Amino acid sequence: MENELMKILKTRRSIRRFKDQAIEAEKMAAVLDAVRWSPSWANTQCWEVVVVSDMAVKEKLQATLVAKNPATKAMVGAPAVLVMCGKEKAAGWYDGKQATRFPDWLMFDLGIASQSICLAAQSFGLGTVIVGLFDHAKADAALGLPPGYQVVAMIPIGYPDNDPSPPKRRETAEFTHHEKF
Numbered sequence: 001m002e003n004e005l006m007k008i009l010k011t012r013r014s015i016r017r018f019k020d021q022a023i024e025a026e027k028m029a030a031v032l033d034a035v036r037w038s039p040s041w042a043n044t045q046c047w048e049v050v051v052v053s054d055m056a057v058k059e060k061l062q063a064t065l066v067a068k069n070p071a072t073k074a075m076v077g078a079p080a081v082l083v084m085c086g087k088e089k090a091a092g093w094y095d096g097k098q099a100t101r102f103p104d105w106l107m108f109d110l111g112i113a114s115q116s117i118c119l120a121a122q123s124f125g126l127g128t129v130i131v132g133l134f135d136h137a138k139a140d141a142a143l144g145l146p147p148g149y150q151v152v153a154m155i156p157i158g159y160p161d162n163d164p165s166p167p168k169r170r171e172t173a174e175f176t177h178h179e180k181f
Contacts, residue, residue: 008122013166015127016074018158023079027124031082031157034120040109041091047106047113050083050143060142061154064134071131071156078156082117085145086110086152110152117155127160 028051035049052058055076061083062075075081092098092105102108118128131154139151 004123005119008119010166012118012122013127013160013164014129015158015160015162015164016071016077016129016156017161018074018078018127018156019161021079021159023126023158027126028080030124031117031120031126034116035113038109038113038116040112041105042094044087044090044109046087046090046109048085048087048149049113050085052081052083052143053079057142061134061139064136064138064142065131066133066135069131069133071129074129074156075131075154078158080157082155082157083139083143083151084110084114084153084155085143085149088148088150107152114153114155117157121157125159126157128155128157130155 032049032051035047038047040046052061058076058078058081061081062072065072065075086104086106086109088104088106089096090106091109092100092102098104114130118130121128132152134154136151139154140149143151145151
């Protein structure tokens, strides 16, 4: 069954080359509004998004990437980078205590918010790539994050300058289990 959301899901790609074209303010606002409506643990909304368009700051963030990261050029080639930051000890915590098996649920919530950004961007003709392979402490410092927050991912965003083919995907039956694994 195909609807508009499924079309967006199926056509979204990781874009690493961008046109030298500014993103309209209305489109950027709509993409950021997608974060606002993302679900989160107990509605903690533990995310903060830093919108970086200044080339000097993008270069500082680019310098945090590990060698051979395929998104290196995208960090400065995109008109903006959305830096996903998470508040520690909020998602997955109750009464100041870890409530889940995982040390911090913020990774899950920031993943949902990042996916919301990517799908909203795709719906407006914008491309994105989620970047996670970088020196997190250096990225935190480059943005002046206060204690209790951390950079989780960086998302270059802009108009795609290429149209990559979809990668091979497993068939649904290969990863779907019923009642037991």
